[in-house]
Amino acid sequence: MNLYEMKKNTRCFIEGVPNNQLLSIFGIRPGCEICVLTRQPFHGPIVVKHKHRNIAIDKHFALNIDVRLVN
Amino acid sequence: MDCHVEYDGKFDHKNAVLLIGNPNVGKSVIFSKLTGIHVMSSNYAGTTVQLMTGKMEANKAKVPVVDLPGTYSLQANSEAEMVAVNILNQGGRVIVCVLDATNLARDLMLARELEKFQVPIVYALNLVDVAERKGISIDSKELGRLLHAPVIETVATKNIGIPQLKESIAYFYHASIDSSERLDSSFKTLHDESIDEIVNQVETISTVKQTWIDRIGEAMLRPIPGVPIAMFVLALSLGIVVGGGKALRSLLLLPIVNDFYVPNITALVERFLSEGALQNILVGEFGVLVKGIEWPFALILPYVLLFYFVLSFLEDSGYLPRLAVLVDGLLRKVGLPGHNIVPFIMGYGCAVPAILGTRASTSYKERLILTCLISIGVPCTAQTGAFIALLGDQSILALLFIFILSFGVIIFAGTMLNRWVPGRAEPVIIDVPSLLVPNFSSFMKKIWIRLKHFLLEAEIPMMLGIILAALIFETALIHLLGSWLEPLMVHWLGLPKEASITLLLGIIRRELAVMPLLEMNLSVLQLIVGSVVALFYLPCISVFIVLVKEFKLKVAIYLFLATTTLALLFGGLIHQIGRFVLFLLER
Ligand SMILES: Nc1nc2c(ncn2[C@@H]2O[C@H](COP(=O)(O)OP(=O)(O)O)[C@@H](O)[C@H]2O)c(=O)[nH]1
Secondary structure: OEHHOOOOOEEEEEEEOOOOOOHOOOOOOOOOOEEEEEEOOOOOOOEEEEOOOEEEOOOHHHHHOOEEOOO | OOOOOOOOOOOHHHOEEEEEEEEOOOOOHHHHHHHHOOOOOOOOOOOOOOOEEEEEEEOOOOOOOOOOOOOOOOOOOHHHHHHHHHHHHHHEEEEEEEEEEHHHHHHHHHHHHHHHHHHEEEEEEHHHHHHHHOOOEEOHHHHHHHHHHOOEEEEEEEOOOOHHHHHHHHHHHHHHHHOOHHHEEEOHHHHHOOOOHHHHEEEEEEOOOOOHHHHHHHOOOOOOOOHHHHHHHHHHHHHHHHHHHHHHHHHHHHHHHHHHHHHHHHHHHHHHHOOOOHHHEEEEEEOHHHHHHHHHHHHHHHHHHHHEEEEHHHHHHHHHHHHHHHHHHHHHOOOOOOHHHHHHHHHHHOOOHHHHHHHOEEEEEEEHHHHHHHHHHHHHHHHHHHHHHHHOEEEEEEEHHHHHHHHHHHHHHHHHHHOOOOOOOOOOOEEEEEOOOOOOHHHHHHHHHHOOOOOHHHHHHHHHHHHHHHHHHHHHHHHHHHHHHHHHHHHHHOOOOHHHHHHHHHHOHHHHHHHHHOOOOOOOHHHHHHHHHHOOOOOOOOHHHHHHHHHOOHHHHHHHHHHHHHHHHHHHHHHHHHHHHHHHHHH
């Protein structure tokens, strides 16, 4: 599953990320756990919570981030 | 602006303290605490693109401090990063790396990159108060041990930890001349521990109940209630600026100027000067001593003041990045990623800092589109104040019409430019900072800096413009200009001949394209036409200069032509259509 498919208020583990410096700077790396806070209309970004931070991730990035749901 | 120093390579970086950090970690605040120079800080990424320099005291000596642009890394990905890398390569005496206590893992990546420069580093672990609020505590001693460098906890806005930081900087500044070998141990690289390991060792996160401010901060990001909140915030901002400005103007400033100042100054001048040209230039219809005070101080200043009040509050609270997230989807339709909403809103203050602010944009396309939109359709606050003075009392509907028209044109122009300009809007990640209650004293200082800037920048050109107007009216030049522009002004736009003066003065400042209309007893239709022409007409001369500097002369000239054509086209169409409608109504 990719991050963009996630519903809001779901928690997931990151499994794979495209090689992009911005993503790694914000700690979006395989193995980390994030919570989807909200999705935005008009193909806007998806906002995730990662260790107390809110980060808005562009749709283009989110489509390429593989995630696994946390049960 | 006035305190920003462009990077010219002349500054002695080798002997300087280099201040570096990720965007929005409080670096601007720390810089001003160290040097006493007040710089604009804002609660969003990308405030500092220009280079700031200042001096701080270290062991009774004045030592230079450079504030490098906020960067996430040193890979030279953007203009800002290139500048930072460039300076670091030249070396320095001490690096002060500001870390955000709520974002340690991210900030340590930059810290690691700094180690290769072989300059002693002092870490300021800032924003510890916000970290505490979120239940994050960091063992700074242990962090210092792992980083082989001092780590000083700070709350920059409250001056906590700043004295210790200064001491530490002074120590390393002087130590590095005395014996360079002694510091060798501090050049150990981090590579023995990974960043994650370091973070695990020093950071403890306890689950605290989310504070109300953090809950609001999150709610603002969800479309519901975020979008209604955004509308409320914008409506409230508009209400404060327009309503508050009007109240200030009519209850306080106009009475002072009209009932007290003008009669006195007129009497004074009339006592010493006999009737004639000079007297008219000073206190006549366009008297410098009358309009030169009334226009900027009574009519424009209230709006400028309140606009900067609102803007500074939105900036410091951290609301703007939230707005950026909400509008990202929509704004991309005109080729702009959401974070461009910030310079766009700033454009309603003044186009100059807004255009400079586009330097933080990731692509040329983005910069160009944003600059064009601001130049074409965004009135600055001074001009907005002038519109309100002109239309507000006559017809609120007309005022509304002007703003709706400007919005329509912006959307249309944006959509077109998005098609024409090659390239695409880059995907971005917006780091949403914590919502903060603005620090009162830095908030006030910021408004003051902006206001001072306005007074210095606006008053002189406005006076000059008014002198020019007075001269043109006093001599027969106005008739010459009027008959020369008659086909355009009278036949096409339906304005009186004297209104030609606005096209001339509008080049100097945008509000001067509006103000003279105040004195001409125009009909509502004429007022609308005049305002539309002024709205789309050239951005002022300062903007033109910035356009030439930041882009090419060609871009500036294109914009010059496009805006003028648009202004005359729209103004004329509205006049012709309006006349036709009135004609139908009268039958
Ligand atoms: N609560 C709190 N706010 C801070 C602290 N340091 C800076 N700020 C605020 O954080 C925001 C970002 O600061 P700024 O200096 O502009 O960050 P820069 O982008 O690194 O220059 C501003 O609104 C500051 O007033 C701090 O230690 N505590």
